[in-house]
Amino acid sequence: MKYGFVLPGGDARTAADMARVAEEAGWDAFFVWEPVWGVDAWVCLTAAAMVTQRIRLGTMLTPISRMRPWKLASETATLDNLSGGRVILAVGLGAPETGFAEFGEVTDRKTRAELMDEGLDILTGLWRGQPFSYEGKHYQVRPTAFMPPAPPVQQPRIPIWVVGAWHRPKSLARVLRYDGILPNPLTPEGEHRPLTPEDVREIRAYVQANRTDATPFDIVAEGATPGDDRQRAAEMAREWADAGATWWIEALWSANEEADGPARVRRRVEQGPPRYER
DSSP states (O other): OEEEEEEOSOOHHHHHHHHHHHHHHTOSEEEEOOOSSSSOHHHHHHHHHHTOSSOEEEESOEEGGGSOHHHHHHHHHHHHHHHTSOEEEEEEOOOGGGTTGGGTOOOOHHHHHHHHHHHHHHHHHHHHOSSOOEEOSSOEEOOOOSSOOOOOSSSSOOOEEEEEEETOHHHHHHHHTSSEEEEEEBOTTSOBOOOOHHHHHHHHHHHHHHOOOOSOOEEEEEEOOOTTOHHHHHHHHHHHHHHTOSEEEEEOGGGGGSTTHHHHHHHHHHHOOOOOOO
C-alpha cells in the first residue's frame, strides 16, 4: 500500500514547504484541495514540484464539471512534464455548498455528471494529442494545430481516480473506465456513510469481476491515524491494506478550524506515513 497526505489549507509557499517535508518523511504522494474561489491548486502543486524529486502530486479533488476541460488538460500535462511524470488527478462532482451557486456554477447533479463524463472524454482525448475532435451535449471541440503542448510524460495517461458511489452501477461504470476509485458509500436511502474495510473487500471483488482493462487500478481509503502511536497507526493501515486498499490518504480536514491546525498538520507530516511490517 502507498501513502498520501492532503494539505487541508495554506498558500502555495506552504504547499511547497509541506510537500518537501512530506517527501523527506517518506510519504508517497502529496495532495491539495481545489476550491471554487481560493488558493489555486495547480499553482500550489507547481511550487511543490519545484522543491521535490520523488513524491507524487495531485488534487483531492478536482470538480471537473465546473472547469474548461481543455484548461485542465493543459494544467495537468504541463505539471506532469515539469515534475517528470508525478501527477495524479482525482475527480468528482464536487460539493456544491463550497460556492457553486455563488459563482454561477451548475448545481444540478445530473447535469454535473454529464459535464464530468464529457470533460473526462475531452481531457483524455487532448492528452493523446492532435488531431482531436469531440461532439457532445455540452462541449464541441475541433482539431487545432495552434501550439499544442507536449503530451503528459505518463502513458497511456495521467492516472485518474474517480469518486464512485457504492453501490450505484452508473457511477461505478464511470469509475471502471479509469484508474482508481475514491469510494463514496451510500445507505439504501442515498445518504453518505463512512467507508469500512468490508466495503473495500466488496469493491475489490467488484472491480476484479467487472473491469476489463488490464492496467493497474487503485482503491483509495482516507482517514486519520495517530502519528504519535506508530504501532496503532500501522495496525489501522494494515487493516485497510488487507481489505484491498492500495492507497491510504491521511486527511486532517478539521485542522482548518483549529488555532494550532498548521502546527498539528506539520507535526503529522513529519511523523511519516503509517507503514506496517509485512
